[in-house]
Amino acid sequence: MQKSPSTAKDISFEDFKTEVLNDYKLAVTSRECSLLGRREVLTGKAKFGIFGDGKEVPQLALAKAFKNGDFRSGYYRDQTFMMAIGALNIQQFFAGLYANTDLEKEPMSAGRQMGGHFATHSLNEDGSWKNLMQQKNSSADISPTAGQMPRLLGLAQASKIYRHVDGIDAEKFSDEGNEIAWGTIGNASTSEGLFWETINAAGVLQVPMVMSVWDDEYGISVHARHQT
Ligand SMILES: Cc1ncc(C[n+]2csc(CCOP(=O)(O)OP(=O)(O)O)c2C)c(N)n1
Ligand SMILES: [Mg+2]
Numbered sequence: 001m002q003k004s005p006s007t008a009k010d011i012s013f014e015d016f017k018t019e020v021l022n023d024y025k026l027a028v029t030s031r032e033c034s035l036l037g038r039r040e041v042l043t044g045k046a047k048f049g050i051f052g053d054g055k056e057v058p059q060l061a062l063a064k065a066f067k068n069g070d071f072r073s074g075y076y077r078d079q080t081f082m083m084a085i086g087a088l089n090i091q092q093f094f095a096g097l098y099a100n101t102d103l104e105k106e107p108m109s110a111g112r113q114m115g116g117h118f119a120t121h122s123l124n125e126d127g128s129w130k131n132l133m134q135q136k137n138s139s140a141d142i143s144p145t146a147g148q149m150p151r152l153l154g155l156a157q158a159s160k161i162y163r164h165v166d167g168i169d170a171e172k173f174s175d176e177g178n179e180i181a182w183g184t185i186g187n188a189s190t191s192e193g194l195f196w197e198t199i200n201a202a203g204v205l206q207v208p209m210v211m212s213v214w215d216d217e218y219g220i221s222v223h224a225r226h227q228t
Helices: 013-042 056-065 079-084 090-097 148-164 193-205
Strands: 071-073 181-186 209-214
Touching: 013 056, 013 079, 013 090, 056 079, 056 209, 071 148, 148 181, 148 193, 148 209, 193 209
Parallel strands: 071 181, 181 209
Antiparallel strands: none
8 A cells, every 4th residue: 555655845746646646546445445344244244344434535634744753542433544654555454354363464453453443563573662753653442432532642741751851761752752642533432531531631731632533423323413
């Protein structure tokens, strides 16, 4: 899968055209994965699946602003974003859906998590730390909706600590606190206390955090007028 080029200020028409076409290809590929994946679930070939269709374009935009060293703490609709940062391809997406237990084929969790729960690896095979400043990072999604919120706050708070506290070995973990923690959540899940507490704390602590709420007016099958 094509990685999105970083956002350049001076860009030629040809480069611009190439980037637009790459984005379009990625959005269509991700949409087709959703449609085919859902068909696999509804025909009984995969047990359960949840997909990111309808949310492709803003995730492509988000991926362009997301830099090496940044961290995502998000939820199960983010497949296009993960594809755009080069952390998920079509085969891996379906390996997750079928709960393939081979870590090579299903690098998110070797089939132990539900499909659509996205992660990058922070450790090398020998257990040593990777340099997290040289990769785009995603903490592993967890199933309770809004559970990603306190961790999002913690990731943002870590950058603030790295910036203001001397004497921490930060080489592989921080560039003087310049990283950003990016959160995603669905509209229905914003009803949860964890969401409000995190937004409040982020304001009080003044931490580098960006929050995206994907408002599709539904919480699964329940319309927002009954829920929010
Ligand atoms: C704490 C908790 N309660 C209930 C659920 C079951 N559940 C999974 S997704 C979902 C709806 C979420 O809707 P929303 O946040 O709007 O996200 P969307 O899927 O619409 O993008 C619910 C109730 C859960 N996973 N965790
Ligand atoms: Mg919703």
